[in-house]
Amino acid sequence: MRVPKKERQRLLQETIDRNPFIKDEELSKQFAVSIQTIRLDRMELKIPEVRERIKHVASEHLDEVKSLAMSEVIGDMIDLKLDESAISVLDIEREHVFSRNEIARGHVLFAQANSLAVALINDELALTTKADIRFSRQVHLGERVVAKARVIKLRRDGRTDVTVDSYVGEECVFSGDFTIYRRGEEEQA
Amino acid sequence: MRVPKKERQRLLQETIDRNPFIKDEELSKQFAVSIQTIRLDRMELKIPEVRERIKHVASEHLDEVKSLAMSEVIGDMIDLKLDESAISVLDIEREHVFSRNEIARGHVLFAQANSLAVALINDELALTTKADIRFSRQVHLGERVVAKARVIKLRRDGRTDVTVDSYVGEECVFSGDFTIYRRGEEEQA
Numbered sequence: 001m002r003v004p005k006k007e008r009q010r011l012l013q014e015t016i017d018r019n020p021f022i023k024d025e026e027l028s029k030q031f032a033v034s035i036q037t038i039r040l041d042r043m044e045l046k047i048p049e050v051r052e053r054i055k056h057v058a059s060e061h062l063d064e065v066k067s068l069a070m071s072e073v074i075g076d077m078i079d080l081k082l083d084e085s086a087i088s089v090l091d092i093e094r095e096h097v098f099s100r101n102e103i104a105r106g107h108v109l110f111a112q113a114n115s116l117a118v119a120l121i122n123d124e125l126a127l128t129t130k131a132d133i134r135f136s137r138q139v140h141l142g143e144r145v146v147a148k149a150r151v152i153k154l155r156r157d158g159r160t161d162v163t164v165d166s167y168v169g170e171e172c173v174f175s176g177d178f179t180i181y182r183r184g185e186e187e188q189a
Numbered sequence: 190m191r192v193p194k195k196e197r198q199r200l201l202q203e204t205i206d207r208n209p210f211i212k213d214e215e216l217s218k219q220f221a222v223s224i225q226t227i228r229l230d231r232m233e234l235k236i237p238e239v240r241e242r243i244k245h246v247a248s249e250h251l252d253e254v255k256s257l258a259m260s261e262v263i264g265d266m267i268d269l270k271l272d273e274s275a276i277s278v279l280d281i282e283r284e285h286v287f288s289r290n291e292i293a294r295g296h297v298l299f300a301q302a303n304s305l306a307v308a309l310i311n312d313e314l315a316l317t318t319k320a321d322i323r324f325s326r327q328v329h330l331g332e333r334v335v336a337k338a339r340v341i342k343l344r345r346d347g348r349t350d351v352t353v354d355s356y357v358g359e360e361c362v363f364s365g366d367f368t369i370y371r372r373g374e375e376e377q378a
Contacts, residue, residue, distance in 0.1 A: 106303050107304070127295070129323065131321075
């Protein structure tokens with residue numbers, strides 16, 4: 001349903017504050033207006049486009065990854081506080097989906113979440129030992145997945161519990177509870 | 190420890206019967222003899238080399254994959270009985286490992302197991318909804334991972350429980366309990 005322009009712009013500002021990674025396409029669907037209208041709203045509100053918003057967030061909060069090479073993170077990492085929290089963004093492209101139905105393959109969402117959970121660890125060796133994961137809705141070609149990881153527990157034995165929730169827009173599409181091993185434990189893990 | 194040739198050849202035959210995918214390198218380590226010795230033993234015992242053994246197994250037991258394109262299975266599928274069991278083999282190459290320590294990345298082992306669990310399903314739409322996974326030992330560049338999947342339960346609601354255990358030689362390196370959704374349930378899964 002349509003809302004008056006003033007109200008729409010207020011809600012738009014709120015939505016983008018809450019989810020800076022939302023694309024104009026998604027906003028257009030959410031507010032049932034054209035993409036052009038969203039662009040005009042953003043111009044009037046002086047909100048930059050999503051790529052700029054992402055860069056801005058990224059330059060503010062990015063610690064240096066220790067446990068792997070930055071290029072080994074699946075997706076674009078835009079937020080990292082070592083041993084605390086991290087966020088990455090992955091645009092689902094043709095290489096990520098099943099050819100016949102254009103649904104993202106499970107291991108792609110897993111790889112984004114898993115590499116984020118590993119990148120979060122403040123140590124030069126970090127490996128996943130365990131994960132419980134749920135795929136809660138199908139993700140399609142062209143959608144943008146925002147994964148948010150946070151440390152739940154730094155255990156005394158050096159293992160770290162990390163939870164990752166991944167969203168398309170405001171909908172949760174994947175969640176995982178990971179246990180990550182870091183150096184300082186015995187070699188086999 | 191070395192064992193007499195006759196005894197070694199008996200054990201070699203037994204080992205290969207149990208695990209037809211084992212490489213000469215692994216046999217050489219296991220019996221503490223050179224690879225050349227293993228090759229001579231195989232010749233005397235008329236056991237073909239591992240690639241031939243795999244092809245042989247493959248041509249005997251391969252049903253046609255339904256749920257995805259064969260090229261979308263990660264690893265070489267060498268055994269498939271739809272809705273029953275499947276086996277795939279993945280050689281860990283440079284693209285699969287962390288650059289700095291040559292340890293296989295978690296999502297690679299996950300992708301092998303997950304795509305095998307999906308390929309097992311006798312339906313044109315099959316998607317993972319849930320997985321509990323354990324990485325029990327590090328896998329290194331050059332190692333061969335044999336994943337074995339079997340159906341544990343075909344549930345009335347159409348969901349299927351599949352367990353996958355992955356081995357390097359006789360050592361378990363990964364296990365996962367997967368729940369796979371197949372068509373016939375509601376769309377969101």
